[in-house]
Amino acid sequence: MHYSALQSTYTGPVLKSAIISFISCCLIIFSGELLAEPVKMSTSKICHDSSSEYYSRTKNFTAFETIEACLTAGGKLPKGSHNHNKNGVTKPANSITSQSYSRSAFAHWTDDDGDCLNTRHELLQDLSTGPVTMSENGCRVLRGRWNDPYSGNVLFDSSKMDIDHLVPLAWAWEHGADKWTDAERKNFANDPVNLFAVTASLNRSKGAKGPRDWLPPNKEFRCQYVTRYLRVMLKYDFNESARDNIRELRKRVC
Numbered sequence: 433m434h435y436s437a438l439q440s441t442y443t444g445p446v447l448k449s450a451i452i453s454f455i456s457c458c459l460i461i462f463s464g465e466l467l468a469e470p471v472k473m474s475t476s477k478i479c480h481d482s483s484s485e486y487y488s489r490t491k492n493f494t495a496f497e498t499i500e501a502c503l504t505a506g507g508k509l510p511k512g513s514h515n516h517n518k519n520g521v522t523k524p525a526n527s528i529t530s531q532s533y534s535r536s537a538f539a540h541w542t543d544d545d546g547d548c549l550n551t552r553h554e555l556l557q558d559l560s561t562g563p564v565t566m567s568e569n570g571c572r573v574l575r576g577r578w579n580d581p582y583s584g585n586v587l588f589d590s591s592k593m594d595i596d597h598l599v600p601l602a603w604a605w606e607h608g609a610d611k612w613t614d615a616e617r618k619n620f621a622n623d624p625v626n627l628f629a630v631t632a633s634l635n636r637s638k639g640a641k642g643p644r645d646w647l648p649p650n651k652e653f654r655c656q657y658v659t660r661y662l663r664v665m666l667k668y669d670f671n672e673s674a675r676d677n678i679r680e681l682r683k684r685v686c
Contacts, residue, residue: 470495471502477535479507486510494636500532504602506640508535533605539614540601540621549573551622552595559629581656582630582648594635596628597621598657599664602640607674616668626664643681655686 469482472493479502480487496502503509541550548571549557557564560576567574578587587593601609601621609617620626638646643661647654662678 470497471499472496473502473505473507477507478510479503480510484510503533503535504606504640506535506600506602533602533610535601537605537614537617538601538609538621539618540597542618542622544622551627555595555624555627556590556593556629558624578629580630580634581628581653582634582650584650584652585631587629587631592632593629594632596630596635596638598626598628598661600638600640600642603642604668604670608670609668612669620668623664623667625660625667643678643685647685655682658682658685 469487472480472487472490473496474480474486474490475492478486479496479499480490480493481499484490494505496505496507499509541552543550548569553571553573556573556576556578559578560573561579562577564576565574566572573590575588575590578593580587580593582596597604599620604620609620612620634649643658648657658678658681662675662682665675665678
């Protein structure tokens with residue numbers, strides 16, 4: 433038998449078998465990726481993985497690959513749930529380490545003066561350019577007149593609005609806030625200098641992005657946005673390299 437014929441007889445079945453094995457392996461990996469269930473961030477910013485009792489009930493959500501990604505984007509774990517570190521050790525959901533971000537590290541929407549209006553509703557009351565309508569118990573602002581600097585629109589219904597942390601909590605954590613005291617994080621999270629009343633959808637599109645990744649669609653406000661961002665960073669103990677980056681961005685935007 434000719435050499436080339438022998439080679440073809442020998443390698444043909446072997447090559448075919450190798451190709452089949454390779455395709456099978458790829459299908460297994462691909463199907464595993466398809467079957468992996470996403471972590472769901474609900475509209476109330478609770479992160480649910482497939483082990484959560486509310487997972488199947490959560491219909492309106494933003495999908496994330498991992499719990500950590502969801503938390504970094506500003507989400508929080510359900511009450512009473514537990515998180516796991518890289519070594520598989522279970523820790524309470526409100527346990528804070530320098531490697532992990534949790535929104536609960538920042539005591540936000542507090543009512544320090546005890547008037548039943550938390551930071552959100554006090555800010556809505558203060559920023560309204562017209563008379564406000566309160567709930568029956570006087571603890572919530574329902575309607576008013578607000579100028580949304582992010583969109584340039586005028587808003588009247590508080591349920592369509594969010595109070596945005598100009599410097600997002602998760603972003604702050606990654607750039608120095610993980611080293612702050614609890615009191616410093618509380619002051620930061622409730623500081624009116626770092627808060628805007630804005631259209632809810634814009635706040636959620638921003639998420640935990642810094643100004644290099646997100647700027648308001650209202651172009652006339654962008655310089656003021658970055659300038660105030662830097663003002664907040666100078667007020668609190670952020671990494672100097674992060675401050676320098678915002679300074680450089682401000683030169684371009686303004």
